[in-house]
Amino acid sequence: MPLLHRLVRTDSAVIRFTIDGTPCQGHAGDTVLTAVLCHAERLRRSEFTGSPRAGFCQMGACQDCWVQLDSGERLRACTTPLAEGMHIITQRRGSHA
Amino acid sequence: MRERPPPLIVGAGPAGIRAAITLVAAGLRPVVVDEGHACGGQIYRQPLAADKRDDRARYGSEAAKASRLHRAFAALGSDIDYRPNTLLWNLRDGAADVLRDGTSRRFAYDGLILATGATDRVLPIPGWTLPGVFTLGGAQIALKAQGCAIGRRVVFAGAGPLLYLVAWQYMKAGVDVAAVLDAAPLPAKLNLLRALPLAPGIVLRGLRMAAELAFGGTRVQFGVSGLRIEGEGRVARIVYHAGGRERAMACDGVGYGLNLRSETQAADLAGCAFRFDPRDRAHLPERDAAGRSSVAGVYLAGDGARIAGADAAEAAGERAALALLEDRGLPHDPARAADLEHVLARIDRLRDLLEAAFPFPSHGAGDIADDTLLCRCEEIRAGDARRAIARFSLTEMNRLKAVTRIGMGRCQGRMCGAAAAELLAAQTRRDIGAVGRLRAQAPIKPIPLAAGLSIDERQHDPAH
Numbered sequence: 001m002p003l004l005h006r007l008v009r010t011d012s013a014v015i016r017f018t019i020d021g022t023p024c025q026g027h028a029g030d031t032v033l034t035a036v037l038c039h040a041e042r043l044r045r046s047e048f049t050g051s052p053r054a055g056f057c058q059m060g061a062c063q064d065c066w067v068q069l070d071s072g073e074r075l076r077a078c079t080t081p082l083a084e085g086m087h088i089i090t091q092r093r094g095s096h097a
Numbered sequence: 098m099r100e101r102p103p104p105l106i107v108g109a110g111p112a113g114i115r116a117a118i119t120l121v122a123a124g125l126r127p128v129v130v131d132e133g134h135a136c137g138g139q140i141y142r143q144p145l146a147a148d149k150r151d152d153r154a155r156y157g158s159e160a161a162k163a164s165r166l167h168r169a170f171a172a173l174g175s176d177i178d179y180r181p182n183t184l185l186w187n188l189r190d191g192a193a194d195v196l197r198d199g200t201s202r203r204f205a206y207d208g209l210i211l212a213t214g215a216t217d218r219v220l221p222i223p224g225w226t227l228p229g230v231f232t233l234g235g236a237q238i239a240l241k242a243q244g245c246a247i248g249r250r251v252v253f254a255g256a257g258p259l260l261y262l263v264a265w266q267y268m269k270a271g272v273d274v275a276a277v278l279d280a281a282p283l284p285a286k287l288n289l290l291r292a293l294p295l296a297p298g299i300v301l302r303g304l305r306m307a308a309e310l311a312f313g314g315t316r317v318q319f320g321v322s323g324l325r326i327e328g329e330g331r332v333a334r335i336v337y338h339a340g341g342r343e344r345a346m347a348c349d350g351v352g353y354g355l356n357l358r359s360e361t362q363a364a365d366l367a368g369c370a371f372r373f374d375p376r377d378r379a380h381l382p383e384r385d386a387a388g389r390s391s392v393a394g395v396y397l398a399g400d401g402a403r404i405a406g407a408d409a410a411e412a413a414g415e416r417a418a419l420a421l422l423e424d425r426g427l428p429h430d431p432a433r434a435a436d437l438e439h440v441l442a443r444i445d446r447l448r449d450l451l452e453a454a455f456p457f458p459s460h461g462a463g464d465i466a467d468d469t470l471l472c473r474c475e476e477i478r479a480g481d482a483r484r485a486i487a488r489f490s491l492t493e494m495n496r497l498k499a500v501t502r503i504g505m506g507r508c509q510g511r512m513c514g515a516a517a518a519e520l521l522a523a524q525t526r527r528d529i530g531a532v533g534r535l536r537a538q539a540p541i542k543p544i545p546l547a548a549g550l551s552i553d554e555r556q557h558d559p560a561h
Contacts, residue, residue, distance in 0.1 A: 003228055003331065003350075007270055008244035009148040029146025034243045041331050042228045048476040052330050054228030056473070056512070058235035059139050060132055061216040061360070063507035063543060064226075064473060076543075078238075079132070081145055 003054055004037040017086040026082045033058065033065050033077035036088060043067050043077055044090055103128050103178065104421060105193055105206035107185050107363055110138020111162075111407045112212035112399030112414030114170045119418035121176045123427050128178040128206065130185050130195050136170040138214055139234060140407045142242045143167065155241055157266065158302060162407070187539035188366040194551050196544050203551035208394050208421045211363050211382075212414055213401035217259075217354035220462060220516045221469050221479065224326030229350050233259045236352035237266065246272045248350020252335050254278035254324055257356035257455045258303060264352075265306040268313055275348050276316040277307075278337055280355070280458040283319040288454035295447045316346075322458070326351055355457055357404045358515055364402075365537035367395045373530035376452050377404050378459065379515065380534035386438050388417030389424075396421055409444040412437045459529070462519030471520065472513040474506025479520060486524050494533040497521055507543055510535040 006027075013028040019040055026035030033055050036043055042052035043065050055065035058078045065077040070087040104120055106113050109131035120127045135143040141156065141163040152160040173179070180197060187194035194203050217232035224230065231239065231247050233255060239245045240263075250273045253264040260277060268274045293300045311317045323338035336345045364382040365371070370391035371380040384390050384397045396417035399410035416437040422429040465471065467480025485491060485500045494517065497503055503517045504510030510517070514535050522529040 001349075004239060004243075004245040004247060005249060006245050007240075007272075008150060009146070012146060012148070029144055029148060029243075031145065031243060034239070034245055038245065046226075046473075046476055051226060051476075052228050053226060054331075055231065056226075056235060057216055057232045058238040059216060060542070061508065062232075062473070062512045064512075066507070066543075081134075 001041070002038050003041050004034060006038055015082050015084050017082060017084070017088060019088050020091055021087075030082040031078055032067060032075065032080045032082050032086070032088065035082040036067070036077065036090065040090065042090060102191075102205040102207040104208035104210065105130065106210045106212060107131075108138065108212035108214055108399070108401065109133060109136040109170065109179075109181070110140065110212060110214050110399060110410060111166060112214075112401070112410035112417075113138070113210070114166050115411045115414035116210045116212060116398060116418040117173060117177050118169055119415045120421065121173055123422050123429070125422075125427075126176060126178060127210075128180065128204070130180045130183045130193070132182070132184055134182050135167075136181075137163065137167060138410075139238065141166055142238060144242050144244070148244050150244070157269075159407070162411075166411075184542055184544070185363060186541055186544050188363060189539075192555065194539070196548050199545055199548060201544065201548040201551040202554050204554040208396075208425065209367060210388075210396045210398060210414070210417050210421065211367065211401055212399045212410070213360040213363050215357040215359050215400035215404060216511060218356050218358035218457070218515050219255075219354060219512060220458070220519065221465055221471050221513070222324045222326065222353070223466060223469050224328070224332075225353065226470055226473050227326055227328055227332050228330065229328070229332030230326055231350075231352055233257070233263050233352045233354035234357075236350070237263045240266060240270060246270065246350070247352065248332070248348060249273060250275050250348050251350040251352065252276045252278065252346060252348040253352040254280075254321065254335065254337070255354045256280045256457060257354065258451060259354060259357075260455075261303060261306045261310070264310055264315065268310060268315065274310065274313075274315045275346055276318060276335075277310060278321040278324065278335070278339075279317070279319050280321055281319060281454070281456055285454050285456055286319075288450045292447055292450035292454070295443065295450070299447070323464075324353075356452075356455060357400060358511075359404060360401045360511075362509065362537035362541040364390065364395075364397060366539060366541065368392050369395060369397070371534060374403060375530070376449065378457055378519075378529055380530075386441070387420040387434065388413055389420055394421075394424065405441075405444055405448050409441055409448075412440045412444070416441065459519060462516060463523035465516070465520060471516060472501075472503045472506060474508050474513075475502045477501055477503055482517065482520055483524055486521060491521065492525050492527065492532065494518055494521065494535050498535060504535045509538070509541060
């Protein structure tokens with residue numbers, strides 16, 4: 001079950017993206033964090049213990065919500081608007097899980 | 098003669114907005130750098146896209162203030178050099194390095210107003226890194242700016258006025274708020290009665306929120322300790338001690354925070370002197386009643402200088418701007434300055450009482466279990482820190498950082514610094530003010546390696 005639950009903006013323009021290759025839909029006005037966590041339970045796994053993480057402060061301070069695009073680019077999910085065609089990786093190959 | 102570089106305002110929350118308006122009114126054209134996509138800061142944060150909620154629905158009792166600030170800032174138009182989505186990551190030699198869209202630029206400024214705001218202060222508890230646990234501020238942003246709830250059945254835990262405000266906002270949005278778990282004992286709330294004459298509106302609104310939560314079916318529990326969050330891969334329940342026994346409550350989202358913590362890294366890079374502030378239990382940049390720091394031409398305003406709330410931030414932003422004008426030999430309004438200082442002094446007395454009503458559970462630091470993660474970036478446990486402190490006889494924060502990497506991760510100590518200081522103080526039996534503070538390092542937030550080479554605007558400036 002997703003972590004976040006959308007209360008408004010359910011009918012705003014659809015933005016298509018993928019999470020680990022799975023096609024998903026977000027809405028105009030979503031951050032990457034919102035878009036992913038309305039579908040998934042985590043954003044990434046931690047570097048040292050592989051424990052799941054899903055952000056914390058949502059205001060660009062804690063740096064807990066960095067995700068990777070399949071292009072290799074890294075971005076902070078809570079401060080980045082979702083864009084059409086983003087391919088978001090929450091689970092790196094070779095990571096602990 | 099060379100033209101003087103413009104003043105720089107860092108932050109476009111209530112303090113930065115008021116500072117900008119004041120400088121523009123005096124004929125200056127400040128640069129305003131802000132990490133947000135639009136003005137408002139965190140308290141009056143605007144959504145990325147319209148979502149059919151009006152300001153009343155989004156900001157509640159503070160809607161009029163939010164609208165007024167948003168409108169006034171928008172009306173400045175090209176009277177300011179406004180740079181949203183922009184991170185200030187370094188200050189040196191009278192120049193600022195800022196990053197936007199992956200490109201860094203450096204420009205000179207003459208006069209600096211820091212209005213950098215605050216984040217939640219936290220002490221680590223077991224399970225605080227589980228998905229579904231957010232800071233109180235984070236839980237509020239999810240709702241206010243993104244229109245999302247952090248769970249179907251949510252618990253809010255910790256301390257501070259924000260605890261009740263966010264819980265109440267979630268209840269009003271139709272979310273099941275299972276509990277408000279307040280670390281402060283009930284008698285501490287008697288301080289609210291003493292605050293009543295100073296700010297009847299604020300106090301009565303807070304009491305009404307707590308009452309509405311309780312009548313709405315939310316368990317409001319005082320004197321909570323021993324918090325821990327459990328679940329496999331995400332939040333499933335919260336466990337706590339209250340009234341002499343342990344209780345557990347099922348939930349799928351937790352908002353947690355212990356009042357606020359000033360963002361002071363920019364002031365540190367600007368060379369400001371710091372001193373320990375007992376009320377905030379933190380080292381803060383020194384400033385006078387006008388907002389002047391220890392460095393000529395550097396001014397401090399809002400929660401980034403000391404926690405005092407949004408109303409104080411507005412007054413302090415304007416006051417700091419008036420000080421800048423005065424120091425620059427420009428016309429300013431001494432009577433207005435005196436009025437603002439009077440407002441700030443009154444709010445300061447209110448903050449003393451609010452801090453007593455919502456005290457920071459400082460005893461909690463000594464109780465952090467050895468296997469609890471202290472640093473969520475580098476995944477360093479409290480026990481690792483304690484062993485390092487004992488083995489190397491550490492008594493100072495930067496030594497602790499050097500030995501353990503606490504404060505060296507991506508957050509630069511924002512999330513763990515307060516807790517590490519409390520832990521170090523508790524273990525070495527020193528006063529919290531005597532263990533020092535983490536020195537800020539540029540870049541104060543992660544930037545791409547390529548961005549370290551700034552485009553130097555000073556070489557392209559037609560005024561040069």
